[in-house]
Amino acid sequence: MVLHTVNKSPFERNALESCIGHAQPGSAILLLEDGVYGAVKDSTVADKVAQAAKDCKLYVLGPDLAARGVSQDKLVANVNIVDYNGFVDLTVENDTVQAWL
Amino acid sequence: MKFGILVNEGPYQHQASDSAYLFAKAAIGKGHEIFRVFFYHDGVNNGTRLPVPPQDDRNITQRWSELAKAHNIDLVVCVAAALRRGLLDENEAKRHGKDANNIADGFRISGLGQLVEAGIQSDRLVVFGD
Amino acid sequence: MMADEMMDDEGGKIKKFLYLNRKAPYGTIYALESLEVVLIAAAFDQDVSLAFVDDGVYQLLKGQDTGGVEMKNFSPTYNALGDYDINKLYVEKESLEERGLSVDDLMDVTYEDEDDDWAEKPSIRLVSRAEMGELMEQQDVVFSF
Numbered sequence: 001m002v003l004h005t006v007n008k009s010p011f012e013r014n015a016l017e018s019c020i021g022h023a024q025p026g027s028a029i030l031l032l033e034d035g036v037y038g039a040v041k042d043s044t045v046a047d048k049v050a051q052a053a054k055d056c057k058l059y060v061l062g063p064d065l066a067a068r069g070v071s072q073d074k075l076v077a078n079v080n081i082v083d084y085n086g087f088v089d090l091t092v093e094n095d096t097v098q099a100w101l
Numbered sequence: 102m103k104f105g106i107l108v109n110e111g112p113y114q115h116q117a118s119d120s121a122y123l124f125a126k127a128a129i130g131k132g133h134e135i136f137r138v139f140f141y142h143d144g145v146n147n148g149t150r151l152p153v154p155p156q157d158d159r160n161i162t163q164r165w166s167e168l169a170k171a172h173n174i175d176l177v178v179c180v181a182a183a184l185r186r187g188l189l190d191e192n193e194a195k196r197h198g199k200d201a202n203n204i205a206d207g208f209r210i211s212g213l214g215q216l217v218e219a220g221i222q223s224d225r226l227v228v229f230g231d
Numbered sequence: 232m233m234a235d236e237m238m239d240d241e242g243g244k245i246k247k248f249l250y251l252n253r254k255a256p257y258g259t260i261y262a263l264e265s266l267e268v269v270l271i272a273a274a275f276d277q278d279v280s281l282a283f284v285d286d287g288v289y290q291l292l293k294g295q296d297t298g299g300v301e302m303k304n305f306s307p308t309y310n311a312l313g314d315y316d317i318n319k320l321y322v323e324k325e326s327l328e329e330r331g332l333s334v335d336d337l338m339d340v341t342y343e344d345e346d347d348d349w350a351e352k353p354s355i356r357l358v359s360r361a362e363m364g365e366l367m368e369q370q371d372v373v374f375s376f
Contacts, residue, residue: 001368002367002368002370002373005227005228007116007117007120007229007230007231008231014285015253018253018285021360021364022284022360022364022367023364024364024365024367024368027368032120033117033120034116063123083127084123084124084126085127085130085131087124087127088124088127088128088131088133089131091102091104091225092133095371096370096371096372097226097227097228097373098251098367098370098375099227099251099373100375101109101228101231101253101375101376107374109261109376141264141376142260142261142264142376181264181267182264212271213267213268213271213272214271214274216268216271217248217268217271217272217275217277218275220246220248220277220372220374221243221246221275221277221372226372226373226374228373228374228375230375
């Protein structure tokens, strides 16, 4: 399966929306850099993201959350927080990495 | 696993180079190999010798040079993108009649074929950009 | 060897390379510089596809005239791809429609099919978002710019 990466905020770019619109069920999505804002609950994209977390495996890069002061209790359900080691593991576990810039 | 990494943005302006560096460091720590880090678009600016960043912040170019030296990593800057943006090594400076060169330690200038080769030879190709 | 695995002349596995284009031309350099990678990639005998999604579809609009902005018009380069054996340009239907465009607004990019008496055929293949998602899942290497 593909590991999709999204590094921009969903309120700045359509990268997250486009990623969700193309990612196949069972694939993985990693939010990193400004992309981590996409995982915050109660936003205008939270419903879409929560659904994506059910169809796909949704991950967020912990160091980028912490850098931005976003605490883990502010995230939608079913999100897995990983560090850079976890990021590396995700690229190994999946067959291909696709960046949505 | 063998990793190829593509960095599309310059230092400090975007987080891409930072993310790529921390990813590469983690991969090495886990026993993986970095086949090549290829710098394209403004990413070529990671390879200039001249930055003087504030003392209390990371030195992006220097830490790439140090990581490359410690682990024998091939840091490649795309020649076309580099020429366009004024990043030259001694050869290119001479070839184009420029009075200076500015490439940093541990980086080398080469063609886009090196990026394609990285895609072919690596097990995983990871892109960091804007 | 699996049925869907191709080998190159030296017995190495041929990889599926996808060049993912999601940005408009001229406002940034990504469209131009990504095309430069595609041209180099032609020499490597891999299975190359280009995807035009979101604003990437704008790269293929016909009638680009850059005189007034004093930038190089690189759109003719898409027409040269066929000569380099690159003829799979997947354009997403929904991305066009969302932007008020149709395939008729795009350049006529063609290639000559050597397996069909050099008949001229369209390189642009219109696909749905769903089909594009499936195509992406099949790739070995994805270059995003």
